[in-house]
Amino acid sequence: MTDQASRPTSGPQPDGTWGVLLMAYGSPSRPEEIAAYYTHIRGGRPPSTELLEELRERYAAIGGRSPLPEITERQAAALERRLNAGGGSWRVYVGMRHWQPWIADAVRRMADDGIRRAVGLALAPHDSRMSAGAYVESARQALDALEPERRPAVRFVRSWATHPLLADALARRLQAVLEQAGGEPVALFTAHSLPERILSWDDPYPREVEATCRAVVQRVGLETGRWRIAYQSQGRTAEPWLGPTLESALQECAQSGARHVVVCPVGFVADHLEVLYDIDIEARALADRLGLRLERTPSLNDAPDFIEVLADVVTSAASGRGQGAGEEAPTR
Numbered sequence: 001m002t003d004q005a006s007r008p009t010s011g012p013q014p015d016g017t018w019g020v021l022l023m024a025y026g027s028p029s030r031p032e033e034i035a036a037y038y039t040h041i042r043g044g045r046p047p048s049t050e051l052l053e054e055l056r057e058r059y060a061a062i063g064g065r066s067p068l069p070e071i072t073e074r075q076a077a078a079l080e081r082r083l084n085a086g087g088g089s090w091r092v093y094v095g096m097r098h099w100q101p102w103i104a105d106a107v108r109r110m111a112d113d114g115i116r117r118a119v120g121l122a123l124a125p126h127d128s129r130m131s132a133g134a135y136v137e138s139a140r141q142a143l144d145a146l147e148p149e150r151r152p153a154v155r156f157v158r159s160w161a162t163h164p165l166l167a168d169a170l171a172r173r174l175q176a177v178l179e180q181a182g183g184e185p186v187a188l189f190t191a192h193s194l195p196e197r198i199l200s201w202d203d204p205y206p207r208e209v210e211a212t213c214r215a216v217v218q219r220v221g222l223e224t225g226r227w228r229i230a231y232q233s234q235g236r237t238a239e240p241w242l243g244p245t246l247e248s249a250l251q252e253c254a255q256s257g258a259r260h261v262v263v264c265p266v267g268f269v270a271d272h273l274e275v276l277y278d279i280d281i282e283a284r285a286l287a288d289r290l291g292l293r294l295e296r297t298p299s300l301n302d303a304p305d306f307i308e309v310l311a312d313v314v315t316s317a318a319s320g321r322g323q324g325a326g327e328e329a330p331t332r
């Protein structure tokens with residue numbers, strides 16, 4: 001793993017250094033690791049041979065592995081540079097939810113480096129018990145496992161869905177693709193689907209996704225009918241998942257006479273399997289069959305305007321300004 005190697009400072013940090021616990025989904029770096037990764041995503045239940053083979057094929061189709069681990073590390077390095085340029089002393093620790101380096105590894109490294117206070121956030125803007133909530137839960141368990149005197153105080157940011165700089169960054173990309181396109185393409189906003197049972201506990205996820213989309217629509221000035229929201233990448237499980245699916249949204253666009261769609265995946269902040277396969281290969285193939293031209297907005301990755309979003313989320317939380325609703329008070 002490149003891990004922290006690309007950043008020079010590791011080991012004991014100066015007194016007063018803030019940590020950032022930057023949590024991401026994680027992805028295997030070698031094909032041999034796909035089975036163990038998939039088993040972890042499924043909560044310890046190994047996938048069937050068919051499911052595993054299908055996942056292997058999806059990774060093979062995007063070049064053998066996902067670029068996600070490198071992009072996450074580049075995001076972390078850029079964020080650390082940006083924070084330190086803004087004053088104070090900051091150190092960013094990457095922890096993954098489903099692969100190495102685990103969130104628990106990052107928490108232990110923070111403690112080993114003598115970090116006393118930190119901001120924790122996931123590289124996923126929308127709060128949900130099954131997304132941001134699950135990341136925070138992993139971090140809390142790792143914090144609880146530390147000796148109390150080594151345990152940093154962590155302020156967790158649960159949501160940054162309505163951060164104005166995020167809407168600006170997404171709108172900038174969508175506007176650019178729309179301008180190039182000409183004609184009247186339909187903007188199709190997507191986020192990862194979740195099991196429909198999240199609605200039974202009034203999970204904030206669909207509201208948060210909608211709030212991000214509306215903020216972007218307002219900035220770009222799209223009229224009603226020129227945009228839709230779809231939930232993509234439904235899981236391979238028996239239970240019902242949130243829709244409309246990306247497939248059904250494409251079908252409806254074609255039926256209503258659209259010739260051209262621009263997919264804007266607001267639920268993801270990097271190029272990875274769900275973007276490079278589910279949109280660029282799978283959805284594009286369906287669009288072709290439907291006679292629709294499909295384009296996608298570029299991912300945020302480590303673009304400077306996105307690093308500004310992360311830096312503002314982090315410094316706001318550190319100074320106690322936060323985004324209000326989404327942020328939890330320090331508990332330790």
Ligand SMILES: CC1=C(CCC(=O)O)c2cc3nc(cc4[nH]c(cc5[nH]c(cc1n2)c(C)c5CCC(=O)O)c(CCC(=O)O)c4C)C(CCC(=O)O)=C3C
Pocket residue numbers: 024025026027028038041042043055066067068123124130131192193194195233234235236237267268271272273274
């Ligand atoms: C909310 C959410 C996000 C967005 C927020 C966030 O980013 O946190 C996200 C992102 C991602 N999901 C990813 C990968 C996968 N997710 C899967 C399956 C699942 N995801 C779920 C949820 C989410 N996932 C759920 C509830 C399942 C079903 C589990 C079960 O079966 O019980 C599966 C299994 C096969 C399949 O179902 O497709 C894979 C391979 C990758 C990395 C890809 C790469 O390697 O580049 C990324 C960024």
Ligand SMILES: [Fe+2]
Pocket residue numbers: 192
């Ligand atoms: Fe996933």
